[in-house]
Each structure stands twice: as structure tokens, then as C-alpha cells.
Amino acid sequence: MAKKKTESVYRVTEIIGTSPVSWEDAAKTAVETAAKSLRDLRVxxxxxxxxxxxxxxxxxxxxxxxxxFKYEA
Incomplete structure (x- = not known):
């Protein structure tokens, strides 16, 4: 039995995170905040x-x- 190839579509969105501490903390804040409302973040x-x-x-x-993130129609 052959495996069925699944096709996916991904959306890319741009956000800006801020921090009084560092760039790393600003990026982390952006991702963690986005993860609260966006599902299946990939990169x-x-x-x-x-x-x-x-x-x-x-x-x-x-x-x-x-x-x-994975786009769901």
C-alpha cells in the first residue's frame, strides 16, 4: 500500500517584538505572543x-x- 502524499500550504506573516532587555528577548516575545493566537507555527x-x-x-x-504557519482553509 503506497503512502498518500499530503500537500500543505503555509502562510507567512511579519510581526515585531519589543524588549527593554535584548534583541533575543524581543524575538522570543514576538514568537511567544504569536503562538497564543496562531496554530502550528513552523519557522x-x-x-x-x-x-x-x-x-x-x-x-x-x-x-x-x-x-x-500552516494555513487552514
């Missing part, structure tokens, strides 16, 4: 890192994350 790719600066000091790290 997270950090596409951009930046910082918010006030009075010459870093006050926030920001990570732009592309997330892929």
Missing part, C-alpha cells in the same frame, strides 16, 4: 533588528520576525 526568521533611543540611551530593542 521564525528574524529579518531586521533595530533599537529605540531616547536621550542618547537605548530604551527598547525591536526584532522584526517573519513567522510561517
Amino acid at each position: 521564525a526568521e528574524v529579518s531586521k533588528l533595530d533599537m529605540k533611543i531616547e536621550s542618547g540611551k537605548i530604551v527598547e530593542y525591536r526584532a522584526r520576525v517573519s513567522l510561517s
